[in-house]
Amino acid sequence: MPIPLFERAEACGKVILLGEHSVVYGHPAVAAGLPQGLCLHAEPRARPDLPITLAIPQWDLDLELRADSEHPVARACLEVLGHCDGPVTGWALRGTTCLPARAGLGSSAALTVALARLVLGQDADLDDVVEASLAGERVFHGEPSGLDSRVAAQGGVLRFVRGAPAEPVALGGPLPLVLLPSGIPRSTATQVAKVRARLERRPTIIRPVLSALAAAVDAGIDAIGRHDLDALGEIFSVAHALLAGLDVSSAALDALQAAALAAGARGAKLTGAGGGGCLLILPPADPAPLLAEFRVHAPLSVEVHP
Numbered sequence: 001m002p003i004p005l006f007e008r009a010e011a012c013g014k015v016i017l018l019g020e021h022s023v024v025y026g027h028p029a030v031a032a033g034l035p036q037g038l039c040l041h042a043e044p045r046a047r048p049d050l051p052i053t054l055a056i057p058q059w060d061l062d063l064e065l066r067a068d069s070e071h072p073v074a075r076a077c078l079e080v081l082g083h084c085d086g087p088v089t090g091w092a093l094r095g096t097t098c099l100p101a102r103a104g105l106g107s108s109a110a111l112t113v114a115l116a117r118l119v120l121g122q123d124a125d126l127d128d129v130v131e132a133s134l135a136g137e138r139v140f141h142g143e144p145s146g147l148d149s150r151v152a153a154q155g156g157v158l159r160f161v162r163g164a165p166a167e168p169v170a171l172g173g174p175l176p177l178v179l180l181p182s183g184i185p186r187s188t189a190t191q192v193a194k195v196r197a198r199l200e201r202r203p204t205i206i207r208p209v210l211s212a213l214a215a216a217v218d219a220g221i222d223a224i225g226r227h228d229l230d231a232l233g234e235i236f237s238v239a240h241a242l243l244a245g246l247d248v249s250s251a252a253l254d255a256l257q258a259a260a261l262a263a264g265a266r267g268a269k270l271t272g273a274g275g276g277g278c279l280l281i282l283p284p285a286d287p288a289p290l291l292a293e294f295r296v297h298a299p300l301s302v303e304v305h306p
């Protein structure tokens with residue numbers, strides 16, 4: 001028999017509402033879990049010495065977790081399994097998801113959290129699950145803040161500061177969001193490195209930009225609590241401009257952001273590492289015309305509830 005796994009485990013996807021990148025430098029961020037991010041199922045293979053396989057058809061993933069693999073997903077998964085004293089052979093893992101991969105919606109954190117839960121159990125201690133997930137996230141992202149893993153494990157809407165317990169955020173009402181995939185994949189590690197390079201080159205300019213992003217987080221949480229969607233939309237758009245100042249937007253994201261505002265959005269910003277991935281839109285009261293305008297981008301409508 002291989003080392004046992006639970007049959008099934010789940011993790012949330014995530015959308016960062018405000019505070020990406022500045023969170024790396026100890027500032028707060030606010031993010032929401034996207035329920036049903038990823039569900040992993042485990043079945044024993046015919047022989048316990050066969051390598052673990054991982055198939056997630058929606059992400060075009062089908063690989064063996066071999067110790068000598070250079071595939072970052074295989075390396076990250078083996079780090080998570082090693083961290084939890086889980087099996088390294090003998091299982092076939094299969095994932096189902098509605099999340100696009102590499103779109104800034106926390107696909108890697110969902111994978112590492114769900115995998116940790118296959119070993120530790122769906123109801124395992126959140127801190128243990130987050131620590132195990134981070135062992136894998138480091139393979140993907142170098143030095144992650146921990147925000148993605150925390151939201152993937154805990155769900156809900158959270159105010160997160162690196163190294164501190166995450167605080168649930170009170171919502172004054174349902175939060176309608178539209179996610180617009182730009183179709184451009186990006187690397188979180190590259191985007192984080194770009195910000196660090198600009199901070200090192202221009203510290204006196206970039207430090208205040210990071211502080212302004214932190215102020216946007218707390219103003220955004222206040223607007224969420226009062227259900228003032230117009231204020232939140234304006235804060236989203238300001239945050240987009242500040243993130244562009246950190247060099248993490250792109251011509252495609254800027255064009256989509258301007259088009260979203262022209263189509264009546266209350267506000268819009270890049271979400272996650274930027275460079276590509278998704279645009280996060282706070283839609284107008286009637287989102288139908290905006291959704292129709294962006295139909296070719298396959299927009300994703302989400303409502304976050306109190």
Ligand code: MEV
Nearest residue numbers: 020021144145147272273
């Ligand atoms: C990536 O989803 C969020 C970043 O802030 C990086 C991190 O928090 O580790 C860009």
